[in-house]
Amino acid sequence: MSGTGITRRHLLFGLAGIGIGGAAFGLLGRATRAPAPAPWVPRGLAEDDGWLLPPEERAAFEAADALVESDVFALRDAVDLPGGDLEALRVRSLSECVAACEADGRCEAFTYARASHPQPEKRRICWLKSEAAEREIAGAPDYVSGRRGGWGPD
């Protein structure tokens, strides 16, 4: 057999080389490929506002509607308190609404509309109230209301 002839051993080594090389490139590709970016999601609440935000921004935006504690007011989630409006403020968060009522000596109660409100013009509006209506409306998840000094007997 001459030195330049191709033997079965040469062929086997060649095939094995192709296999190992392919696997190595495959692994290299997997390691260097950028991870697919997370899709930007619209808000999954009652009314889609249409904004495409990265998930962490969406979470930060929605966090401003979460219930907060107050020393001055008794807050009730999902409650609308009609009537007695002093002023309607456009605010960034529920806590901004609470602070606005706290700072206003006339303000006995407030109602805050979450950003999920189906009517765009009411989203994140804070109504400061002199005296609340006699009957609150419960079961309204787009609202949070608070009264200075508690709600009295139910």
Next chain:
Amino acid sequence: MAYISLSETGLDPYDVVVAGAGLAAYALSDRLSAAGRRVLILETGFETYDPEVQARFTRMEARGHFSSTYWPRHWVRAFGGTSAVWAGYCLPLSERNFRDWPIGRADLDPHYATAARLLRRPLPFLAYSAPFLRGFTYRPMSLEPPLNLAAEPELVTDLTGVDIALGATLAGLTPATDRRSVRGATIHLAGPGERRDFPLASRQRLVLAAGGIGNAQILLNSTDGSSAAVGNAADRVGRHLMEHPHAYDCGRIVAGEDLVLPDLPEGFGFPLPSVEPDTALFGELGGHDVALDLVDSALAPEDPVERFVAERIGANARAFTLTARTEMPADPENRVTLTEGRDPSGMRRVRASCAIPTEALRAIEHCLEALSGSLGAAGAARLRIVNAEIYRNATGGGHIMGTTRMGSDPRDSVVDADCRVHGYENLFVAGSSVFASGGYANPTLTLMALAARLGETLGRAA
């Protein structure tokens, strides 16, 4: 004096007879005049718009996304035609927009320059585009003041060899026995209030430039009832009716200083900033072309998300409102047909049935999503999609296209690459009714380029 009375002159003195006195007729006549041809323009209306003439001649039926009052607003029956309501948007079709045509962009390039000259536009917009964010090309429209022929009739009346007959409606064509030419025209004259038949010699050319609805109406009415209407042997006349679906205010962008639109070339004039998908994104959209106009807008703090986004971006945040214009595929079932009743010229009235297909609207949505991704990857900018403006409130642009479609196969089109009605030596069509695919660009510039091209062809002909 360029205005003539047809009952006195007849058609004999003219080399070319044109139906309709709008911007197509202007571009056509300009080239024919330069070639020394004698031209007669027939116009239903008069020098000033008459709402009664308009109402009597354009009353029609409609079904689909466009109402019976929609189409007539873009089918103006007066000297100057629909230039009276044209807003002045100009952009040539791009090469990919000629997808279904037997000609390409290069065939029209010299004539685009003619059309731009007639519309008094600086030329740089014809060739300008620049890469923008990933997936997009910046390609603003020219938005110089529109040309209203009704306000400047001398542009047409001063053309040497060009005459105009007002109150004259082309109401039918008589084919020669061998159906290889048109040998007569029936014209309704408002003066005596009657239809008259005028013979056409074989050396005389006839051009329909009566708008996308009007051109179809004239051809469909050109029959004695015992055989196919002129040009309609393959039942293609009136079909493939297309619009450009528009979704106004279908998006918002809030961006920081790092969103910079590319510089325009010297002498561009007044631009409408607009982006279109690049080749890769165009493919992903399934071959539907889309333009997104970026219009400067005040920030809207009443939208809590916009306020949140703007405050994160900082003091330099600014907003754009997006309007989308998109391509509508040619569908033979979107069409103009004849219906009951007759207009004052004796032609049967028309009915338009035209529905915007869902894929045209999806292309807008996907284009907005892609732009959102590219803006986010490029820096601080966020985009809002206003769903209802795409899927509920999309409307047209008054761009009536496709009803006398251009093609090389007479079984699937009405005119050939020279705008000649298949089989007829002396019958031609000028206007957006010959568009085989429509792209997204407003059609005025392109229909004038086609008319100028036809004018040069007919000017050279013996």
